[in-house]
Amino acid sequence: MTTTVTSGQTTDVRTRMEETRAFVRGLMEKKVKPEWLRTMDAEGRTPDEIVEVFAEHGLLGLTVPGDFGGAGLGLAEYCAAQEAVSRSHPVLSILLSSTGGLAPTAINRFGTPEQKEKYLPPLTTGQSRxxxxxxxxxxxxxxxxxxxxxxxxxxxxxxxxxxxxxxxxxxxxxxxxxxxxxxxxxxxxxxxxxxxxxxxxxxxxxxxxxxxxxxxxxxxxxxxxxxxxxxxxxxxLGQGLKVALSSLNEGRLSVASICLGGASYLVEAAAEHAKARTTFGAPLASRQAIRFMLADSVTEIAAARALIRATIEDIEHGAQAPANASAAKLFSSEMAGRVADRAVQIFGANGVTSDSVIGRIFRDLRVFRIGEGASEVQRMVIAKELLGKEVA
Ligand SMILES: Cc1cc2nc3c(=O)[nH]c(=O)nc-3n(C[C@H](O)[C@H](O)[C@H](O)COP(=O)(O)OP(=O)(O)OC[C@H]3O[C@@H](n4cnc5c(N)ncnc54)[C@H](O)[C@@H]3O)c2cc1C
The missing domain is CATH 2.40.110.10 (Butyryl-CoA Dehydrogenase, subunit A, domain 2)
Structure with missing residues (x-):
């Protein structure tokens, strides 16, 4: 196994995403201590130790070209990494986006050689965000x-x-x-x-x-x-909106992937809880009402994963894909809301206490129906593509 995240030998999007996801999940399990994650909620900050682990294994500046010290990876790897870190804590997505997301992508696309030379390399080492x-x-x-x-x-x-x-x-x-x-x-x-x-x-x-x-x-x-x-x-001059909107596909698919990661964690945690918790003499997991909730969550997660991957494949084959990226963001963020709601329900009161990880992820994922273009804005984009610009 490599010690830094790489693109491997294949051009196949599914394989690249699976390999990156497995690498980053392994990293999160082996190198990131649970107490560091707890520090994030207790102290309201991301510990330096996590930044160091990410820098050491190539997760900072994921999309920054190799000429500037980055991993030079594509949208497939970036989204898979966002999904994998968000399983552990959705806020860790900020570390990836602040070094390889909207602003770094815009600097790489629109920057002068001097701006790229000055601003991109420090993003890859954790010196700059x-x-x-x-x-x-x-x-x-x-x-x-x-x-x-x-x-x-x-x-x-x-x-x-x-x-x-x-x-x-x-x-x-x-x-x-x-x-x-x-x-x-x-x-x-x-x-x-x-x-x-x-x-x-x-x-x-x-x-x-x-x-x-x-x-x-x-x-x-x-x-x-x-x-x-x-x-x-x-x-x-006058290109500000173009600069801001140029990373739209990346931003929307990245948020969709964060929601996918959080939702995947929640359904697995809910399944474990349903097996362990007994009511009226039998585990929750034996009740059809609970099994159906879990089945619906698994189904919606699979649908979001397929939509995200298909959109990335289209973009890599040259499609502009604004409506598809909007659909992926819309569906995944709203799917995460439903999955999180079911998880809280299955956990009962243990899902709503102030120190409950389940309740915290429920709240973390809720903001993604607003940030990076609210659900209504995504629907506006999708409808405009269907109906054409002439219908106001
Ligand atoms: C956690 C989080 C992180 C964020 N991070 C950043 C960041 O790093 N940088 C940054 O620049 N911004 C950031 N934002 C801001 C975010 O981009 C805005 O909140 C978002 O664009 C929505 O704008 P608004 O909150 O002003 O809502 P408004 O634009 O006031 O909209 C309010 C509601 O009305 C709906 N609405 C608006 N217009 C219409 C319409 N024509 N038809 C129907 N419905 C409509 C919206 O969908 C929304 O539900 C962040 C927001 C959150 C919650």
């Missing part, structure tokens, strides 16, 4: 309504405004910020900037609004006359 900052108080689903403003100065840009609900911001040192450079053009007047955490006028404040694990660490970002140099612009 990114956050992706699009959402504002008045601009969530309607991203084009952004009002954070970037104005030209003699040799750069001055940014004013704020962002909210930004994941992983507390441990990030590099922020991909979408700001308006031409308000009159709305969505076509947005641009993308790379902002360092220590930039004067930039402030990160933790907000613990998420009701899952405290380790989610959502944050508010404030820009008060925050001046960044010209070379902070990522991509061309």
């Amino acid at each position: 990114t956050s992706f900052a699009l959402t504002e108080a008045e601009a969530g689903s309607d991203a084009a309504a952004i009002t954070t403003r970037a104005e030209r100065t003699a040799d750069g840009w001055r940014i004013n405004g704020s962002k909210q609900f930004i994941s992983g911001a507390e441990s990030a040192d590099l922020f991909l910020v979408i700001a308006s450079t031409d308000p009159a053009k709305r969505g076509r007047g947005l641009s993308a900037f790379l902002v360092g955490r220590d930039t004067p006028g930039f402030q990160v404040t933790r907000i613990d609004h998420a009701f899952g694990s405290p380790a989610w660490t959502l944050a508010e970002l404030r820009f008060d006359d925050c001046v960044v140099p010209q070379e902070s612009l990522l991509g061309e």
Whole structure:
């Protein structure tokens, strides 16, 4: 067995995903101590030991090309890794996305050679992490309504405004910020900037609004006359929405995979509990009502897995696939909600105590029907592809 995650010898998506999933699950079982995972919930942070294990075995910067020190892996491996780490703790998905997800992918696609050289290698060692900052108080689903403003100065840009609900911001040192450079053009007047955490006028404040694990660490970002140099612009002026939306397939399939990982853990835990728990003289697992709940969960998990894999195969064969990626995200996040609800039901009161892992994962998975494009937005994308743009 290799000691770092690799793409193996095959181009077959199913095999690549299975191999990556098995490698990462093995890593989680052998190298990541259960007490480190408990620290995440008790102290609201991801322990450095986990970051070190991930760095040592190639999980940081999974999608960063080998020229910049990354594993250079594709969407299939990235999603399989997200599924495998999320089985143990969905918040660990942030470690993978902050080093190989939205912002790193955008830097790789739109960055100048200097930007790639500067920002990509530190992501692969755990020295650096990114956050992706699009959402504002008045601009969530309607991203084009952004009002954070970037104005030209003699040799750069001055940014004013704020962002909210930004994941992983507390441990990030590099922020991909979408700001308006031409308000009159709305969505076509947005641009993308790379902002360092220590930039004067930039402030990160933790907000613990998420009701899952405290380790989610959502944050508010404030820009008060925050001046960044010209070379902070990522991509061309006015391309901000394009930069933000370019990783849409990856983001949606990644969230679908996180939900798949969490749901897989929950149905297995619920099955074990049903075998161990006796009521009225027989194990819960002998009752048809309970068996049917488990069977429905297993069926929906299998359907989500097949949809995710088929969409990745289509994308690797050149399909644009926005509606398919939306369908995978929509189905998987809503499937996870149903599976989590059944798991809590099977655990009874033990599933709803504040220290219950089952209850915590139930809450962790719930946020994915909102983050990365809410269910209604995914339905809008799917319906638009079916009905065409001319029907409003
Ligand atoms: C855990 C978590 C992590 C996040 N991380 C990040 C991050 O790292 N970076 C970042 O930029 N953002 C992040 N977000 C923000 C997220 O992207 C937004 O919450 C999401 O886009 C929805 O925006 P909103 O919350 O403002 O809801 P709104 O846009 O106000 O929508 C509220 C509800 O109305 C529905 N709705 C909206 N418009 C319509 C319509 N036309 N028709 C029907 N229904 C509609 C929505 O689907 C939703 O259910 C995160 C959110 C969460 C919960």
